[in-house]
Amino acid sequence: QVQLVESGGGLVQAGGSLRLSCAASGGTFSNYAMAWFRQAPGKEREFVSATSWTGSTTDYADSVKGRFTISRDNSKNTAYLQMNSLKPEDTAIYYCAARPFRTSQTPSLYDYWGQGTQVTVSS
Numbered sequence: 001q002v003q004l005v006e007s008g009g010g011l012v013q014a015g016g017s018l019r020l021s022c023a024a025s026g027g028t029f030s031n032y033a034m035a036w037f038r039q040a041p042g043k044e045r046e047f048v049s050a051t052s053w054t055g056s057t058t059d060y061a062d063s064v065k066g067r068f069t070i071s072r073d074n075s076k077n078t079a080y081l082q083m084n085s086l087k088p089e090d091t092a093i094y095y096c097a098a099r100p101f102r103t104s105q106t107p108s109l110y111d112y113w114g115q116g117t118q119v120t121v122s123s
Helices: none
Strands: 003-007 010-013 018-025 032-039 046-051 058-060 068-073 078-083 092-100 117-122
Touching: 003 092, 018 032, 018 092, 018 117, 032 068, 032 078, 046 068, 046 078, 058 068, 078 092
Parallel strands: 010 117
Antiparallel strands: 003 018, 018 078, 032 046, 032 092, 046 058, 068 078, 092 117
């Protein structure tokens, strides 16, 4: 079983930055693709970004391309999401998720989930 714990959320003004972290335990972190999803009130959970087990492949939603950067440090069992130029529409609970090896944009294909961290962007 893999446990995931997100941190780094908070309140930021539009145009600001935040870095989210996702610490993993209980499994071989380097065997898992890691992803970030988000869910705003009244909306479905949506894909944000993912990185493959090696970190060589990354994927981004069109809405965050050029603003967000996903990375991972397998020596620290941690994945990150650097979020720059934040917009009010980025406000949501951000979840990290893990699945073996390959990335996917489909939430149901991820086996493990964190409890989420709130990101609020004020205008």
